[in-house]
Amino acid sequence: MAVTERNLQLLAAALALPGVMPSAHAQSAPDKGIFELQYLSYRDWQPGRNRMSVDAPACYALIPLSDTWVVEGGMVYDAMSGASPLYFNVLSGASIGDYRTAGDLKVTKYMGDWAYSVGGFVSSEQDFLSRGGSLNLQFFSDDRNRTWLVGVAGTNDRINATNGVAPNSERNSWEFVVGVTQALTPNDIVQSNLTFYSGHGYYSDPYKPLDTRPSTRDTYAWLTRYNHYFVDADATLKIGYRLLFDSFGDTSNTFEASWAQALPWGFVVTPALRFYTQTSADFYMNPPFPSGFVEGQNYSADTRLASFGAITAGAMVSKTVWDGWNVSLRADYYRQDPDWQVFGSGSPGIQTFSARWFQVNLSKNF
Amino acid sequence: MRVVAIAVFTCVLASCAIEPPKPWEKGNLAKPEMQFDYDRLDTKTQQHIYTSKEGATGGYGVGGGGCGCN
Numbered sequence: 001m002a003v004t005e006r007n008l009q010l011l012a013a014a015l016a017l018p019g020v021m022p023s024a025h026a027q028s029a030p031d032k033g034i035f036e037l038q039y040l041s042y043r044d045w046q047p048g049r050n051r052m053s054v055d056a057p058a059c060y061a062l063i064p065l066s067d068t069w070v071v072e073g074g075m076v077y078d079a080m081s082g083a084s085p086l087y088f089n090v091l092s093g094a095s096i097g098d099y100r101t102a103g104d105l106k107v108t109k110y111m112g113d114w115a116y117s118v119g120g121f122v123s124s125e126q127d128f129l130s131r132g133g134s135l136n137l138q139f140f141s142d143d144r145n146r147t148w149l150v151g152v153a154g155t156n157d158r159i160n161a162t163n164g165v166a167p168n169s170e171r172n173s174w175e176f177v178v179g180v181t182q183a184l185t186p187n188d189i190v191q192s193n194l195t196f197y198s199g200h201g202y203y204s205d206p207y208k209p210l211d212t213r214p215s216t217r218d219t220y221a222w223l224t225r226y227n228h229y230f231v232d233a234d235a236t237l238k239i240g241y242r243l244l245f246d247s248f249g250d251t252s253n254t255f256e257a258s259w260a261q262a263l264p265w266g267f268v269v270t271p272a273l274r275f276y277t278q279t280s281a282d283f284y285m286n287p288p289f290p291s292g293f294v295e296g297q298n299y300s301a302d303t304r305l306a307s308f309g310a311i312t313a314g315a316m317v318s319k320t321v322w323d324g325w326n327v328s329l330r331a332d333y334y335r336q337d338p339d340w341q342v343f344g345s346g347s348p349g350i351q352t353f354s355a356r357w358f359q360v361n362l363s364k365n366f
Numbered sequence: 367m368r369v370v371a372i373a374v375f376t377c378v379l380a381s382c383a384i385e386p387p388k389p390w391e392k393g394n395l396a397k398p399e400m401q402f403d404y405d406r407l408d409t410k411t412q413q414h415i416y417t418s419k420e421g422a423t424g425g426y427g428v429g430g431g432g433c434g435c436n
Contacts, residue, residue, distance in 0.1 A: 038407050042415065060407040074407055100433060119429050127434060134429025145386040153428035175428040181402070184384045186391035191402050195425045221425030225402055229394045236399040244422045252422035260399040268399065278421050305421050330408070336419070357415065361408065 028144070029070055029110040034062040036363035044334075044355035046089055052082040052096075073105035087208055087289045087301035089351045100125045106134075114139045119153075129158045136177075149179040149193070161206035171201025173217075187229040195221040205302060210290055212299050213283065218247040236260040249282030250305060253343065266320040272332075274312040277341050281305040287349035306347035309340025324365040331358050 042054040058076035065071055078100040083091040106119035115138045123130040132155035139148040152174065159169040179193030196218070203213040225240040242254040258272035284305040285292030293299045314332030321327055336353040338346025387395065398404045403426075410430065417423040418435035 036405075036407050038411065040411055044419075056411070058407055058411065072406075074410070076411075102433070104429075106429075121429060123433050125434050128432075130432035130434075132429065132432070136427075136429070143386060144389070151428045153430075155432050157432045157434075159434065173432075175424065177428045183386050183392070183395055186387040187394050188384065189395055189400060189402075193425065193427070195428065197424050219422075219424055221422075223425040227400050227402070229397065229400055231394070236397070238399070242422075242425045244425055246422065248421070250421045252420070254422070262399075270399075276416070276420060276422075281421065304419060310420065334415075334419075353419070355415075355419065359408070359411065361405070363405075 029068055029108075029115075030062065030064055033064055033366045034060070034363060035366065036060045036361060038359060038361045040357060040359045042355065042357040044353065046351050046353050049091060050082060051091065052080060052084060055079045068110045070108045070110075071105070072108075073103065075101070075103040077101050084207070085303065087210075088287050088303060088349070090289070092207070098126055100128075113142075127160050127162050131156050145183040147181045149177060149181070151175075151177040155199075157201070159202055159206065163206065165206035166202060166204070169202035169206075171199055171203060173197060173199030173201075187231065188227070190224070190226045192224040193222070195219075195223070197221075205300075208300070208302055210293050210299055211302065212297070214248065214298055216247065220245045234262040246281070248305065250279050250307075251343075252276065252278035268318045270316045270318075272312075272314050272316070274314075275309070276311075277309040277343055278307065279341070279344055280307040280347055284347070286347055303347075303350050303353070306338065306350055307341050307344060308336050308338045308346050308350075309342060310334065310336040311340065318361075326361075326363045326365075328361045328363075329359070330361070332356065 036059065038058040038060070040054070040056040040058070042056070044051045056076055056078045058074060060072070060074035062070065062072040080098045080100070081095060083095060086092050100123060102121070102123035104119060104121035106117050108115055108117040117134070117136040119134040119136075121132055132153055134151060134153035136149065136151035140146070155173045155175070157171045160167060175195065175197045177193055177195045179191065181189065181191040183189050199217045200215060203215065203217055205211045221242060221244040223240065223242045225238070228237045230237070236259070238258045238260065240254075240256040244252045244254075246252075253276070255275045256272070258270050260268055260270040262268050281300065283298035284300050284302070287301070289301050290299070312332055312334045314330065316328055316330040318326060318328035334355040338348070338350055340346070394400060403409045409426070413426055413430070414433065418433070
């Protein structure tokens with residue numbers, strides 16, 4: 001079809017409308033910055049016994065430096081206290097107190113039909129230091145309805161457990177991602193990513209007796225997400241699925257769904273559900289401890305490597321208050337139960353595990 | 367599990383046949399709720415919680431950094 005002067009004028013007029021300039025899949029440099037503050041209050045427990053509590057203030061900022069340069073970064077401080085399991089559901093007697101400080105910074109340059117991002121990150125605890133960098137490339141289709149993503153990240157972790165087990169240990173890993181985001185209709189968008197992780201080094205938990213894990217780890221993850229906007233209801237359905245294979249032997253399935261409902265006076269209410277299920281790692285052994293342990297072979301009694309299912313039910317309420325300011329409150333309840341493993345049988349002899357967290361966010365667009 | 371994976375993959379492929387939007391039809395796609403990981407701080411926080419409590423980790427992109435929690 002020939003493009004007439006009239007068509008071009010209509011197109012220019014349409015693009016000039018607020019909200020029409022496409023940013024749905026970040027294929028052009030954002031023209032607005034974001035500054036956000038967050039506070040998280042987390043607590044978990046098992047039957048009859050509290051475990052960990054975490055308070056975590058965090059911040060994030062995205063700043064367009066020009067029409068083609070964007071810088072973004074964040075920081076978080078986790079203050080942790082409580083008790084963690086030595087093996088299965090047997091907790092350490094002493095109360096643990098630790099903190100984690102983490103930060104990341106990423107710079108993105110938009111080049112027209114493609115963009116590149118270079119990032120760095122660091123996470124520091126009393127007994128753990130993680131550092132790394134990433135490079136991501138995005139390629140945009142001519143109609144800006146499709147974005148291809150190719151990315152790589154390298155990470156170095158150093159472990160120095162306070163109990164002296166395995167001093168000066170480290171592990172190194174690479175992660176690769178290939179993905180595509182496609183706008184299907186004016187109200188539908190889908191994203192699918194394949195991620196490969198490969199690491200080598202110390203993967204055991206130094207605080208769990210006899211814990212001995214393989215020195216290499218590979219994971220393959222396939223994540224697909226889909227959003228649909230219901231015009232009449234002014235609501236968005238968001239669903240997602242992740243399939244993950246781990247060379248430790250466990251396979252996991254994650255299903256997520258949420259419904260973001262716009263309401264009068266700038267409120268948005270988003271109830272959400274998540275279902276997760278995993279099979280056990282090859283070297284996870286059932287209770288009693290240390291049944292199944294053989295000197296020189298891999299062994300773990302960490303219930304996070306057991307076979308179980310987990311459900312999260314949560315909701316978020318957000319409101320645009322004034323002049324680009326937005327406030328949101330979030331509450332989630334989480335529960336792990338070996339009886340909720342649906343792709344096989346759950347691990348016997350372990351207790352349920354529960355957690356709840358509250359989160360408040362305050363953000364400003366500028 | 368394999369059936370679920372095939373079903374989702376088929377849906378994705380089938381969806382690709384749908385006609386994509388014109389430039390002036392992207393107003394709804396630009397809404398914050400329609401974007402993946404619009405609130406990156408919130409997304410990162412949720413993923414960190416699950417990483418520390420479950421065996422599986424990753425799949426949501428690269429470059430997030432490690433932690434001593436898993």
